[in-house]
Amino acid sequence: MQQNAPFELLSQLRSEAIALAAQGLTYSTQSAGTKNxxxxxxxxxxxxxxxxxxxxxxxxxxxxxxxxxxxxxGLVNSKGVLYSVTDLSLFAGYGRAIQAKKGHLLLLAEEAVQSSILVNRVIGFRYFNESDEMSSLDDKQEALDGLSAFVDKGYRADGQDWYRLNVSKLLASEQFREVQ
Structure with a gap:
């Protein structure tokens, strides 16, 4: 492979994008869409x-x-702010606690609630194509267990099912707020 090949490819993509823009069209990439x-x-x-x-x-x-x-x-202190820690596995009814030292915390952005969810592992950022969206989640209720009320969308991508947890709906639920 020539050393200039990557630059030539980028130049070609740029030229195609400019030509599409002139026609009022856009170049869609894998990262187009909502960042998850x-x-x-x-x-x-x-x-x-x-x-x-x-x-x-x-x-x-x-x-x-x-x-x-x-x-x-329990609670964790992050930069002087206390966050409640919800084990998402136990909350869902999966019956097996996540090992706190091996798990990851997602500190939720909702300032009024100051809550976090403990998950086994964070994979990173993910984008989904609309064509991969599941038409129905009815047959997925067993896998979702206690989280089914908070999952409102799913995708089948790369041979795996992915479920969107509606954080706003979770935080607003009585079940989530009643900790005693």
Missing amino acids: IAYVVNGVNFYCEATDVKEVSVCENLMIVPQTKAWMR
């Missing part, structure tokens, strides 16, 4: 919009809060 954060909870792939998450962190210095539900794992 993808994560895994007990082997099930979830995602939420990146704007729903303030920060991704590790779960260090977890302060246990006695006499709360099992899924309410």
Whole structure:
């Protein structure tokens, strides 16, 4: 491969984009669309919009809060702000707690609630093509278990199912807010 080949390819793409723009069209790329954060909870792939998450962190210095539900794992201090920690696996009813030291925290962007969710693993940013959207989630209820009320969309991409957790709906639910 020639050393100039990548530059020639970029130049060609630029020329094509300019020609399309002149016709009033745009060049669509894989990253077009909504930016999402993808994560895994007990082997099930979830995602939420990146704007729903303030920060991704590790779960260090977890302060246990006695006499709360099992899924309410405690509190963490991030930059002087206390966030409640919800084990998404236990909340969903999967029956197996996430090891706090091995999991990741998604500090949610909703300032009024100051909450975080503990997940097994954060994969990173993910974009989905509209053509991969699932027409129905009815046959996925068993996999979603207790989170089915908070999942409003799904995609089948790269041979895997991905489910969107509606963070606003989760935070507004009585079930999520009642920790005792």
